[in-house]
Amino acid sequence: MERPGTMIKKGMRRQIVLHYILVVFVALLLVETTFLLAIRTYYYDSIYTKITTQISAAESMVKYGSLNGTSANQLQGLLELFNLENTELEVLTLKGDIITSSTGFQPDRTITTSDVPEAVGGSTGRWVGRQAGTNESVMAVSKMVRINTHDSYVLRYLSSMEGVNKDLLNLTLLSLAIGVAVLTIVLLLSFGLANSIVRPLNNITAVSAQMAKGKFTTRIKGDYRYEIGELASTLNYMADEIVRSNQIKDDFISSISHELRTPLTSIKGWSETLVSGGYDPEETKLGVGIISRESDRLIGLVEEILDFSKLQQNEMKLSMGQVDIKVLLQETLLNIWAKAEKKRIHLLLECEETIFIKADANRLKQVFLNLVDNAVKFSPEDSSIVLSAERLSGTEMAVTVRDSGIGISEAHLARVRDRFFQVDALNGGTGLGLAISQQIVELHNGKLEMDSELGKGTQVTVILPLDDSQQGNARPSNSPVTS
Structure with missing residues (x-):
């Protein structure tokens, strides 16, 4: 079994693992970020939708009904009509001063958050942030309401986001835990994937080194698939061809040695015979003829080898x-x-x-x-x-x-x-x-x-x-x- 130190040393194995982890990490980061943003938007929009629905329903009742009486009675009627469970309702002047609230407290302060000017402008204002004094995370939704065509108030809903944010934090931690678990599994799988590629290559490299030293009888063993299998088959085929070529070369050397020895023996034998003298013209003519024919044979063999050498080196020129x-x-x-x-x-x-x-x-x-x-x-x-x-x-x-x-x-x-x-x-x-x-x-x-x-x-x-x-x-x- 490989030691941890050897599993992360420089090489293809580490490159494969790092690239694999990087790709999965980026994918997980994108998926989890998108998921968490979508969940946060869903939670916040759900609260906003709930408040605006309540405002719309209450506005309809104000439109078709009436809130008569003194200002105090009108304000109390607004609180009762627009009140929403688990949400604080504040009644403000158009300048943002708090007149009253559903909690019964009437702090002497002016609201300056962006939702109030939006409401005064005729739209539904929305603001998310920290409430002054308590530093609590809240969502404020404001809407201007007209009563009897001349009294206008700003209704401001305050909803605590602490519970929602806590749920979102739990979801974030759960997502991170799942991401870490996925990365751990991917890391293990990537090591397996890297080993499935690197081990055959190491085997092929080792056998190739033996071939480079002239040991062409060695072969790459193992049933490898795809490109690695093709590489192994190609190297084995190359070794077979080299062995065959070497055998053919040895056979050629043996054959050409025999081919050269025969005419040379005849030439040497008749040369020595003719040098010794004492032969009649007919025998001399026969010997010279044999020497001539064997010389032509030698020339033919040499020319054939020279032609092959020229062809192998692309040096043969044609006279077309x-x-x-x-x-x-x-x-x-x-x-x-x-x-x-x-x-x-x-x-x-x-x-x-x-x-x-x-x-x-x-x-x-x-x-x-x-x-x-x-x-x-x-x-x-x-x-x-x-x-x-x-x-x-x-x-x-x-x-x-x-x-x-x-x-x-x-x-x-x-x-x-x-x-x-x-x-x-x-x-x-x-x-x-x-x-x-x-x-x-x-x-x-x-x-x-x-x-x-x-x-x-x-x-x-x-x-x-x-x-x-x-x-x-x-x-x-x-x-x-x-x-």
Whole structure:
């Protein structure tokens, strides 16, 4: 269990608790202030309404009746007619001098509070304050009354507000107690809320620190929800990808070491053999040919790695120009023809008469060579590979390489374009060919799509934008060409 000192230290936990408490405190303050003001207004208005109702009822009786006789009789009649229980009634002159009151006392003083001038002005005056002498909280309501059209008096009601104020004070204390109780509950809940956020983050931070030290086998455990759950899943996925990338890198180093060792061994062996001398021209020619072929193979491997490095660093520059797709595909088939002939594989070219695109011819040829070479590598003897090109719309065209080879499983198809990944490591290579091809196609604002079924073959489609001068042209008829 956490100590109190650690629960309020600087950090997200304290920020969450403080903000939560602040919001609830402000809300409670507004609600309670509004509630207490409304209650106070209700109490005060109720007393005022009760007095004014009594005045209205008594005024009606004065209007339809009469208060005759001497002044003393009139004043006594006013006191009896307008008297209100638990309220002192004073009869004043228009100047505010007290003439008489319902209590029987006739203090020799003049009333100067604001309710008297208001009453003399014709309205019902109201004043709340402290009564002189007793310092008691009172409400005074005054009204001018005319008798027999020539006698006018000011009737002033005094009602004590001490009981009301005491009730209001009790309500205020009760409201404060409720507010404190609510804040206490909110404080406890806010700590729970803060812990539900901070603890998973602390766990994620600790695991992330382990990952930063290279321990990528560690994982964030716990069934977290919402954004925190997404963060945990993302970090776990990142660790899985790093582990996979490291494994692929290790496999690549092992594979490339083997790929480099084989031609280097041949070159070194034939070099030493030729240096020793004593061989006839035919053997010498054979050895030099092997050295040349293995050197070309080494150059190809190094160039592939250099191309991938340039693509990764966005340093590959394209030399764009107008390219005739049919010519480019014919050159591709001629370059791969000898390799296909050894396996008795038939290469077929199907292309429209005229399709021009704006591209880097050498880089695009590199893509098609890689695709056709893969098709030859994984196709059985006496099979066929079809290389076709066609317009898809007024703005795009597609080049398709279709074989009837061993195909690719669904699991491998999702990863075959990843760098260093090899479906069959025994066939050699760096595992960079398709990754480089896809990036080159994307540099041309195109797409590389693959469709394969295990045991039935593979189809790779490269979709590229047409040259501006070709966009919108009518589609010419197909002209199959067999190579």
